[in-house]
Amino acid sequence: MLVIHGGWSDGQLMLWGEDATRPLTTGSRAAERPHPFAAPAGDLPGLPGSPASAILQLPSTGRGPVPSPETGVETSGRGVKLAPWRVPVLLVPGDAALPALRELAEPSDDWLAAPDLRYLCVLAGYACDLARRGRMLPQLVTEHGVATARWRPVLTGADAATYRDFAEGMPPSVRATGGGVAVTLRNALDALVDSGARSVMPERILHGHRAGPKAPLPDRWIAALTAGDPTLPGAKPAEERELRAALDDWLRAAHEANGPVRVSFRLFEPQPGDDEWGLEFALQSAEDPSLYLPAEEIWAGGRFPGLPARPDETLLAGLGRAVRLFPLLHVALRDQEPGRMAIDTAEAHEFLRHAAPLLQAAGFGVQLPAWAGRKAVGLKLTTRSRKPKGTSTRAAADSGFGLQELVDFRLDLVIGDGVVSAEELAELARLKVPLVRVRGQWVELDDRQLRAALKAVTRRREGELTAGEILQQVVDGGEEDLPLVEVDADGMLGDLLSGQAADRMQPVPTPAAFQGSLRPYQERGLSWLHFLTRLGLGGILADDMGLGKTAQTLSLLLAERATAATDQRMSPTLLICPMSLVSNWQKEAARFAPSIRVYVHHGGSRVRGDDFYDTVDDADLVITTYGTATRDLETLKKVDWGRVVCDEAQAIKNSGTRQAQAVRAVPARTRLALTGTPVENHLAELWSIMDFCNPGMLGPAKRFRRRFQEPIEIHQDEDAAAALKRATGPFVLRRLKTDKTIISDLPEKNEMKVWCTLTAEQATLYQAVVEDMMSEIEGSEGIQRRGNVLAAMTKLKQVCNHPAHLLKDGSRLPARSGKLARLEELAEEIIEDGDKALIFTQYAEWGALLQPYLAAHLDRPVLWLHGGLSKAKRDALVERFQHDDEPMLFLLSLKAAGTGLNLTAANHVVHFDRWWNPAVEDQATDRAFRIGQSRDVQVRKFICTGTLEEKIDAMIERKKALASSVVGTGEDWITDLSTDQLRELFALDPAAVR
Template sequence: MVRINKTATSPALGAEKEKGKQKFAQTSWGSAWLNALRQFDYSNRLPRGRSYARGGRVKDLKIRDGILEARVKGQRRSAYKIYLRLMPFTAAQLETINRVIGENPAFAAELAVGKLPADLASVFESQGIQLFPGSWDEVDADCSCPDWANPCKHLAAVFYVLAQEIDVDPFILFSLRGLSKEELMGAAGFAGEVEREDRFVPLTEVALPPDEAFEFSLAGLDKKASGAIFSLLADKPLFYRGENFKKLLVKAYKNVAAAVEELEVVESGATLRPAGIRILYHGEGQPLFTAAAFVWPDQIPPFGADDKAAMMSVPVLEKGKYRVRRFRGIKTGAPALLKMFLEMPLLLDGSPEIKFLSAAASVALALARASAFVPEAVHLKTGHFYISYRPLSHDADVLALIDLLTKLMPPELIFFRKNKTVMPGRQGVEEILSLYLAHIVREYGNIEPDDKLCLSFFRMADYRPEKFEEKKTGKAVADWLGSLSGFTGRFGPLVRIELPVGRQKKFRFFLDVADREDPLAPPLPLADLFAGADAFCRPAGEVLAMVARQVAAAAGYCPELKEMLANKGERALAMGTDEVSRFLGEGKEVLAMLGIRMLLPKELRSVVAPKLVLSARSKGKHVTYLSVAEMVAFDWEVSLGEMRLSGEEFKKLAIGASGIVYYRDSYLLLQPDDVDRILTHLKKPLPKLGPTQLLRAGLTGEAGDVRFEHDAVLAKLLADLHTEINVPVPAGLQAKLRPYQERGLRWLYGNYDRGLGSCLADDMGLGKTVQVIALILKLKEEGKLHRPALVVCPTTLLGNWEKECARFAPSLKVAVCHGPDREAQATGTDVIITSYGVARNDKELLSKKRWSLLVIDEAQNVKNADSAQALAVKSLRADGYVAMSGTPVENRLDELWSIFNFILPGFLGTRKEFGQRFAVPVEKYRDLDRARLLRKAIAPFILRRMKSDKTVVSDLPEKIIKNEYCRLTAQQAALYHEVLEREIKKISDSDGMARRGLVFSLMTALKQICNHPVHFAKKGLPEPHYSGKAEMALALLRQIAQQNEKTLIFTQYKEMGELLVQMLESKLAMPVSFFHGSLQRKAREKLVEAFQHDPDCRLMVVSLKAGGTGLNLTAATHVIHYDLWWNPAVEDQATDRAYRLGQRQNVAVHRFVTLGTLEEKINTMLEAKKELADLTVSAGEIWLSEMSDSELREIFKLSI
């Protein structure tokens, strides 16, 4: 009689133990096979075959219809042929087998997942059935060699190799006796497996994607215990000769999770938004990891070294139908393209491909971070296999994300060019996620491969069997991983746990069957299925097959399930608190991964786990923002749902208590890891929080990784942050503030009064500057401006600030600190205005002073926290800080951190802490809870009103006109002065019509110089940094682009229009159309149609003469007059191309004026003298030619 060792993964009697040599019979079943042969090998022939087998002499081995055929290399040139068959089961034996399996379906279920139950042989033996041969008479074998012995060494070699095959696939023992796997499964009443459907479909069969809104958040994806999940795997699988392959896999998962937690968003992705993308599949049976990608248009930036320009025909959706169109673009490796998406924030405003691939990248990273993915062996037609990493297919949160991606995926994304087919739907989604996950494991698994198997698992290389013993590696790997792959069937087990009844202390455990596709359908008791009743309108056998496979896969981790299957669900099992706590803890993840649901009583559904709480109590009733850190005492508490325990109380509870604990009329779950972590914290000194850290903890309810709670005194202090201080508008302000601007003044003043910073983030055009000027003036009138306020802004805005201060607060003494002779003179000055460049270069000088208020305009200039400019600005000291920005976050949340690091240093933690706690969760995973907490934290310190807000719109005029002041660059100033001096002499020496012509010529030349030196010189590079106006236009248009609004730019000169198109397209990387008088009617109509209706056409340059009348361009919300006509009627006509009947939005008009030049002086005269303005309506610019030489010199001269 052959006995089977109960430990199926450990070598039994006779197993090979020679270290470093090829091993045979590493399982109890393989060993039992060799032991059976040894019992009747009286001539000791078997050992001779071992060296042959170990030497690789067995070249081929196949089993078909119960017959084994092999070839063994001997002394001759050609290999010897081997034939082997065991005595088939008799009809009576088959009947007994059917009965035994039918009475215990757990046996067949284990066989179905590659497991041979250890006690199956003994059960058969008790029924008189031997699985293994008892003598040579039961072995029908033959070898073509001349050796008469039985067995010869060639046959003996095959016996050893067969032991190796049985290790991998124990079902061979039945096959050799004439019993197929399908027949065995049928004996248990299980149906066969359903084959997977073809993945690719013709374009004509593709359904159009749904056009619907969706919510996207990865916040609910909890981290999975990879150790618990991999507990289903054997430690030392047969296919690996190293120490412990499972440890390698667990290590890779932990490395991946840790690396993903540390990832930062480094790409903005803005240039990819409009791109079209196709993933080009190479052919059936090929991994998608080897695919290429085609991206168009070809202006897209490079992805990798393998980029190649290409013309390619790909499917596109046009007017509700899929058509194949040819495009010029870039062909690159799919992994190189998708790597870029992994480094980008979540983009949901680009082309359909961009939205899907970006969302899929975020999902893949979330899966990797949560260890919610598993390896799977994929077999190729070539006999090779590769490892694919796929999402946990039965986690509810993962399924929801896959469903969402399925709706989002463009069906034509994955394209098989040869057959003109595509891979749409869920299969396409899972392939893309697998591609991402493969890249993540390869990049961050951090396992150095030392053999071809590790290369397959951790470097995504195909495993190509080269030796005979490697041919079953794919089957062994697939069986080993089988329990992790999940089950995609409709039906699955449902574990039902009920509370102890009466005085009983044991919980009761039931096993039912649930329909996953119909959650409302009542579960069916397992016993009813075994009674033969159809389940959910399907045959009972088919349903049982799905259920049994899942139970068998989970049996190693949860033997209770196997026991329930063995008794056919006829008896409930009794379970203690330790077993139940295992189900409620990491066991829940294992069961969920296998598609096994749980049904718990309400008392266990609401079971609470202990949470550590940092409690803050004020030491007195009077606490200020500056003294809050010194006036607060901290203590540790432990939260148990609604209960609170002190640290000492929890220590007493934790002594001797674990698992499910009944405490104060409710159930608690005390997992050892949770308890140890809390007890470790309780031993540490209490943390010390500074004022800004305490404010953040109070506003968010978090202090690091623990909850934060506070008393009523602190609650009132935090509530006061949202309370406005009633502050009258300063008496000296020469402006009528609108209601929302008055609110802004009160908010700025309140934060300044509390010693806190502010970020004024109103939309462009809502008057941020006048609100800040009002604050400075208010501080002066109240005697709080003991030292000057320092305003730091872009060079292009220096003139604006100077003019706005003079206009709205003439009582303020203002100085501009800029230029080679600059001086930050504090004495007798209220406001000093300087540029970011000066702040950087004069850092040491400016940082020696302390300012009453430090204001930074266009605060996105400090968004790069590591730049010298940002570091210089943040080194300046002041009593209060104000940041102004219409776009506080242009591309990434890291920019918000940088601004807050200026107005309230330390409030959002270190840059790394902010990235891990807020930036990456929000940007990459769209974590709405983290976003809500961030908004809650920053709400008191950032004020953002948008033009679309109803409370603001009612306050606004419909047309907002603003002068935008800039300065000449050094090149412009030198050229201006040179031309003026030369031409004014000519004017002085002439009269009459000649003089008038020279005046017009000079005026035109100076206006052209103000526009751009190349406009005047007609040669040179049209670079923006040569022109103050061009630089200002770029800065303004970048802000407008952030708001996805459209702009018209008017210029008098066609040449300047052409220069603007060149500069703007180059620097903004967006198309710029040009409407001018030389265009034919159809071309004009096409431009207007595109501007009005194409969302990607957001910028149009218009020749003032060509576009002055008759155009309807109401899509524009911004109008820029790059150069002024000095005729209000003409200017208004141009503006009214956007602001006219049909316009539903406010229109902002930006009039560019160059300081110190004829532009500023003439504009001032026009605004100051109404009668002169009336004159120009009819006379245009003729009046300039009538001025005297001295008047002309005064107007034209450079005053800077």
């Protein structure tokens, strides 16, 4: 399968292919060696471009470049560093990049899009959105020495925040030719917005005679803004300077509203029986919107922290800029001290429909009534089951109630919160009033919605449909202009569509063959899973980590076998999981469901051919890994699977990867996804997992992106979010450990930061590393600079751990590290109390030094689990730690042991060196804080005060809301700080030394 990558370089879109079928040959050590498994440029889809070759800095080992995960080729992650490779590329000119990315955004059976190409496709969508909303201004720029008419984006307010997200989330391979994030992103967005603007603008901005080559430059410039050739050859320098200065001032003024304090507008509804709306002016903090000061208080001398010295001047200047977007403001500006203005209903509609979006996009604050911007006209679906009254959901399912059963339905039109008749709707359409009060509630009536509603009343509005057809209608959510806003269903559909089926249904009791007891919420989960299976539907069991998704799944298998007829052969279940969880599933099955016949299909000794099918015939549960499932897909597809289960289903969150496509290609009657994180970064991940569970239920990815993903992620559309929750709610069951109504006997998790000081030796080494690395960083750029920043961070974190960790000289450990001294004290206390502890480090070489030292110092067992251990040795260590009564420590590599293990024997967790992704740390902590834990868990995070550890911790605290996206890629986001910012980040505080 061909994997296509995308980058941006020198104003051009750069595409190159990676062919997973090519052998991984060993590359020569010469500089600029050819990439051993890059596809020829001619193998790429037929796009306008020029074949060329480029030197790309790509992740590599001594054996060669590291294959992308999308290829499905597994390689060792050791010794990876950036290295140059010569790669055949297709260079697409900037003017042709937008249509090329639109074409590449469509899924294909012939190739997969790598993350860097998907990133550029999303960026192209953002550029088109900016152009459609008019968030651009025309400019005069110089390209290759020639004056050129171009459109440039205006990034203020929410658009500026989105732009920062794109900068922080840029995959390194997008700039693999050596460009920086800021330059690469701005270069790409400028080209894409210019192309998008030309696609949405009319053929000519001004009609009349076309400007000839001797016409004034402004006239030629206006024509070139929509012409095929944007260049303006022969421009006179004086004319060019004059026009450029005016346009630069225009662009600068457009960004002035993007300061720390902004002018804000709040619209108030009329009192009942009145037609006078109120528009209030205020100053508001852009960083903290809760800091809000009405203009009337400003004129009375009111203030809040961060206001400029003359807030009255700031207010008047902002209103002066806003009047260009809402001309009616000139009425208020006649007052010397404008505070608010009265407007009528027609003017209020003008503000809502036109001025408010423009003001908000330009960086002004806008506060509107809660109903504003929402679709006022919608549909209400009412269904009634034909089952006898009093029949429970469980009884209905057991009696054969399925998706083919007929139910009565009725569709009603809704405006605001109330149902309206066809006659009332016709009267509202006749009045043609855009803002109207319906039954005491103001609503905004859209012409397109009214036309769609009038058309809908002529269609069939009641009758009978199957339960499956009703379910698909709910998922579809109505039409774009006439959405489904309310569902009133009874019986099975009511329980399913409520999203609370697990709580409403009578719990399926714990199967007799289950060796243990299910908690009440687990029985409800079992009931929900059993219910979906009877209907032939798939689901996502998204319970929080440690709430027992494994036990619920095993109990489902036992419950099905208990209710099956004695002569009925049950089709086996295929369970696909990460390799690290294979042993866990084996042991949990042997513990809770020993009657289930388990076969593990993994490794070089796995059975093949007819022997495989014979083995599967004798098994109830077949366990395999994602990698094996991808390699053995054709074999797995020939089995009649009753169910396919994906554990840690975030592994298939990217629908275009080989393993996600392979898993979806395995046929089964029902499918189940197990994951504590159904959405890690983007809603497209939820679509991918849902498409595995119920293929086609949410429609194609393109429609999902247009209908849900873009409105929710880019515009924070609450209606789209509610519609998505209604569409997916029946198929997702999520409970949290922190919800005491779910699990009340799980002990507390107490997290604390342990502040450590550096020794004098550590401080000297730290300062030396800063001085040495800053000189290298200042003298480098692009990929090399990024590598130097990461190297500096690694060295500084190693210094914070211990001088011997940095020096790697085998020197002694005692009395040289403030962190190690604090760990020794803490470890002694834990052992004296008879407890056990987990100690996580991200550095395997440090763990190898620490383990023998702690074992000798404490005279107690200190176990050490890292990625170099075999599966048997890992299992033996876990078994000993869990069942040996002796107090001990378990030292673990964060990458090798941060997920998949059950280590509830520990009631202490220590993060010795921080990993700057909070989600990764939480996953590691949850090795101990999970079901089976009977004591409070003490979690300690070691931080060296006055060092970069403390400063990055403070950054994370300030960015909690963005932690998953900003810090989700590890430490890469720091590499794009300026040199001055890095110097401040790395600087050593004198208070750090003890």
